[in-house]
Amino acid sequence: MVARVGVPGNGAGAAPGRLQSMWSCGGRRRRRLFAGAFLLVLAIVVLSRYVPWNLHEEVRGKFDFRGNLDLRAFLRTAEEVGLWVILRPGPYICSEWDLGGLPSWLLQDPEMQLRTTYKGFTEAVDDYFDRLMREVVHLQYKNGGPIIAIQVENEYGSYAEDPDYMMYIKQALLKRKIVELLMTSDNKDGLAAGFVSGALATVNFQKMDPGILSYLDTMQDNMPKMVMEYWTGWFDSWGGPHNVFDADEMMANIEKAIKAGASINLYMFHGGTNFGFMNGALHFDEYKATITSYDYDAVLTESGDYTSKFFKLRELFMSLADMPRPLPPIILNKASYGAILMQQYISLWEVLPSLVEPLKSEHPINMENLPVNNGNGQAFGYILYETVIPGGGELQSHDHVRDRAQVFLNTLHIGYLDYVKHQLSIPDGQGYRQLRLLVENRGRVNYGRNLNNQRKGLIGDIYLNKTALRNFKIYSLDMKPSFIESLRGTTPWSAVPDSAMGPAFFRGTLQVQHMPQDTFLKLEGWSKGVVFVNGQNLGRYWKIGPQGTLYLPATWLQQGHNEIIIFEERAAGRIIQSTDLPFLGRSQYVG
Known part of the structure; x- marks a missing residue:
């Protein structure tokens, strides 16, 4: 047949x-x-x-x-x-x-x-x-x-x-x-x-x-x-x-x-x-x-x-x-545009006051129930929770972090919390300090019987020394195109410092001399974050792999200047590489 x-x-x-x-x-x-x-x-x-x-x-x-x-x-x-x-x-x-x-x-x-x-x-x-x-x-x-x-x-x-x-x-x-x-x-x-x-x-x-x-x-x-x-x-x-x-x-x-x-x-x-x-x-x-x-x-x-x-x-x-003969192949050209230097930088902490108006809440609110987006909550991206704490001690998430939280004292990174890591020691200090949790929604479950439990952000109380934290400022960082557009118009960006650390935004330019072609962006030396090209979100990168390149289709490029903005969560590089070959990681056969 x-x-x-x-x-x-x-x-x-x-x-x-x-x-x-x-x-x-x-x-x-x-x-x-x-x-x-x-x-x-x-x-x-x-x-x-x-x-x-x-x-x-x-x-x-x-x-x-x-x-x-x-x-x-x-x-x-x-x-x-x-x-x-x-x-x-x-x-x-x-x-x-x-x-x-x-x-x-x-x-x-x-x-x-x-x-x-x-x-x-x-x-x-x-x-x-x-x-x-x-x-x-x-x-x-x-x-x-x-x-x-x-x-x-x-x-x-x-x-x-x-x-x-x-x-x-x-x-x-x-x-x-x-x-x-x-x-x-x-x-x-x-x-x-x-x-x-x-x-x-x-x-x-x-x-x-x-x-x-x-x-x-x-x-x-x-x-x-x-x-x-x-x-x-x-x-x-x-x-x-x-x-x-x-x-x-x-x-x-x-x-x-x-x-x-x-x-x-x-x-x-x-x-x-x-x-x-x-x-x-x-x-x-x-x-x-x-x-x-x-x-x-x-x-x-x-x-x-x-x-x-x-x-x-x-x-x-x-x-x-019983077809007569093979049809001719179609060639898909890819381009390698070389190294792209990230020339400008702005810290999340520096830009935050002018970028997002915080919501105030006694209790943490999960992403979907934030009073944003015309009452529809926040769907994707990051959410920042800030509160003030006295002294130090043991921070306990009670498994209420969805899906991964970077933890900061003022602007000092002190660790992270996720599904596996529920506790973190907060160093002692004098006076009151800001405790900040930058929480990433890494993606909701798409299969199985766990669909009803996919609310993101902080889905319940977190505790310091067995006392539930209260009085939060909550920032919705959805990173939609309007968010990136607002970022462009913020206070002047600085030159990238020698050892730049996130969370921060980095900006550079990809030059295309002729008709754009597909390419791949390689982020060697970067830790974890998201890449935007001319306002389009290419998606996430993470040094743990397996994926080592991000696909950039020609349709999102233009002849001349192309703006690249990277949101890096932790340790930044200085350049990214445009290459004509993808790298998706070490292969393992399935089946």
């Missing part, structure tokens, strides 16, 4: 935020991405597309489908190049994406039960679906569009907190004029709990268990078999290795699935990037945040280059489809 191959268009099941660089590049890069998918033509080529709720409704009741978030334009482009679409609208998408794509303002409700029929959740989902379906209903196949199937939520069998939930989501789609094939998607262990009548059950895996497709048949008699997610690689966590999956082993599993009569959706075909603060995390025995890169060891690299997996798959699919 001829297999049908689905091609996710970008990172983690095609979450649009990972496609920001690809989508905003204009036609040249879009055609390149879709052309890569198009080379895998068999009987039918499908684009699998997640929709991240937290990007489209950052503020409750205010929806954004413009620019990088223009879902309708993306789907029309897929149609133009001959791709059908499996739409995966959520509301939960997993995707190694912050909170699985759910907006953080849901967590303002202390009783919230995500992914259930809890009224506070379903009311929010109903409002979202009302708006989202206006973008996609007319693009269904029966209405002349490219959408041939819609997924009912995602991997619910691995959550399964409410037996009525999947039927609720199914009915929510049907009520809003969804008429195409409905599908569910689960791994083998979740198939039974994630199934809903009236939808085609599909399975996810990396290794072809001999009985897995037979088990799928027991769920639904005489129905097509489909692998919704064939995992071509895997994602990475900070402090771990760079995970890779052997190309030949991948090919063997795909051939087995095709010979068994299954359709296959490659997850991922193109991995992409967790730009900004959009990475998720896992928290089972320990908290592990996903890195900025979502290269995933996928068929196309993070920056869209071909891999050996691409050519092996193309050879297989052409042989199955």
